[in-house]
Amino acid sequence: MVLCGVSRQILGSSCGAWARLLQRQSRGCVYSSIHGFNQEEIREKLQAFPGGSIDLLKQESGVAVLTINNPSRMNAFSGSMMVDLEEMVSQLENWTDCKGLIVQGAAGTFCSGSDLNAVRAISNPQDGMKMCMFMQNALTRLLRLPLISVALVEGRALGGGAELTTACDFRIMASGSVIQFVHKHMGLVPGWGGAARLVRIVGSQNALKLLGGALKVDPELGLQIGLADGVLEVPGAEEGAGTLLQQAENWLSRYTKGPTPVIQAVKKVVLSGRELPLSEALRTEKDVFGTVWGGPANLRALASKSKHK
Numbered sequence: 130m131v132l133c134g135v136s137r138q139i140l141g142s143s144c145g146a147w148a149r150l151l152q153r154q155s156r157g158c159v160y161s162s163i164h165g166f167n168q169e170e171i172r173e174k175l176q177a178f179p180g181g182s183i184d185l186l187k188q189e190s191g192v193a194v195l196t197i198n199n200p201s202r203m204n205a206f207s208g209s210m211m212v213d214l215e216e217m218v219s220q221l222e223n224w225t226d227c228k229g230l231i232v233q234g235a236a237g238t239f240c241s242g243s244d245l246n247a248v249r250a251i252s253n254p255q256d257g258m259k260m261c262m263f264m265q266n267a268l269t270r271l272l273r274l275p276l277i278s279v280a281l282v283e284g285r286a287l288g289g290g291a292e293l294t295t296a297c298d299f300r301i302m303a304s305g306s307v308i309q310f311v312h313k314h315m316g317l318v319p320g321w322g323g324a325a326r327l328v329r330i331v332g333s334q335n336a337l338k339l340l341g342g343a344l345k346v347d348p349e350l351g352l353q354i355g356l357a358d359g360v361l362e363v364p365g366a367e368e369g370a371g372t373l374l375q376q377a378e379n380w381l382s383r384y385t386k387g388p389t390p391v392i393q394a395v396k397k398v399v400l401s402g403r404e405l406p407l408s409e410a411l412r413t414e415k416d417v418f419g420t421v422w423g424g425p426a427n428l429r430a431l432a433s434k435s436k437h438k
């Protein structure tokens with residue numbers, strides 16, 4: 130049986146509730162062998178469409194940067210990049226000190242979706258389903274990482290690129306950027322889990338408008354409907370405002386500042402609240418609470434008699 134990355138992590142996890150949450154959901158993946166999903170077979174097929182890379186930088190601060198890197202194709206996802214993505218998610222699952230993640234595109238644009246050359250080559254329904262299951266698994270695991278993630282959208286996030294933004298906890302849009310679910314224009318609907326996640330982010334009415342109209346979401350509309358959580362000004366070459374990535378790190382730091390176990394616990398209780406029925410979410414919250422109650426950060430705060438004015 131193929132075990133995905135999260136299952137390896139939860140075997141060593143000290144948090145029973147968290148482990149049960151992921152086990153209940155097929156070990157953090159949506160599809161496993163019981164759904165006819167054969168990870169190795171699909172990886173091999175995807176590797177036949179090479180190009181670009183997904184690069185992961187783990188920083189001492191506990192915040193990692195994941196870069197979608199295929200600039201000559203506006204950062205479109207080749208098959209090998211899909212495999213890379215799954216590997217980088219495994220690395221993050223095994224990084225115990227992680228608190229935050231920024232997902233960005235290389236060279237001033239986010240991602241133009243799946244590589245249309247690969248799409249043409251695997252346009253038969255069987256291969257399409259396999260690619261879809263592979264990407265749903267990888268992006269579901271990305272969203273369930275016990276860290277706080279943000280998609281830094283500069284330039285365009287189209288098709289699968291728009292779907293990728295919804296696999297992060299937050300989205301911040303640079304001035305002039307666009308998120309567009311162009312699937313309808315391609316005779317498609319989202320298949321990487323983007324529709325299901327979009328409904329949870331902006332509600333079904335807005336999701337219907339964005340998908341049905343293939344609407345271009347600029348930062349203003351993004352903020353209005355709750356797809357964007359912040360807007361950053363692209364700094365001019367002569368300005369000292371810092372790079373967009375530095376600005377994104379500053380933006381994220383208000384959520385990732387603090388002890389790692391506490392930040393991870395915050396994500397776990399929010400995720401269980403989002404994904405589980407209420408009574409199970411409450412039991413999970415109790416168990417996660419037990420991991421921080423009387424812990425070093427809690428004892429330090431009590432000893433310092435902190436006030437919250």
Ligand SMILES: CCCC(=O)SCCNC(=O)CCNC(=O)[C@H](O)C(C)(C)COP(=O)(O)OP(=O)(O)OC[C@H]1O[C@@H](n2cnc3c(N)ncnc32)[C@H](O)[C@@H]1OP(=O)(O)O
Nearest residue numbers: 201202203205241242243244245246287288289315320321
């Ligand atoms: C379930 C997943 C569903 C999906 O993701 S389906 C894919 C959805 N995405 C698309 O249809 C994007 C198609 N591309 C475009 O609309 C435009 O290229 C785009 C991104 C607006 C950029 O326009 P421009 O700035 O005018 O630049 P351009 O068109 O000259 O592009 C530069 C080079 O990048 C290539 N490119 C862009 N998006 C690509 C893609 N998705 N797959 C493969 N190659 C892609 C484009 O062909 C061009 O290459 P070249 O310079 O002609 O060799």
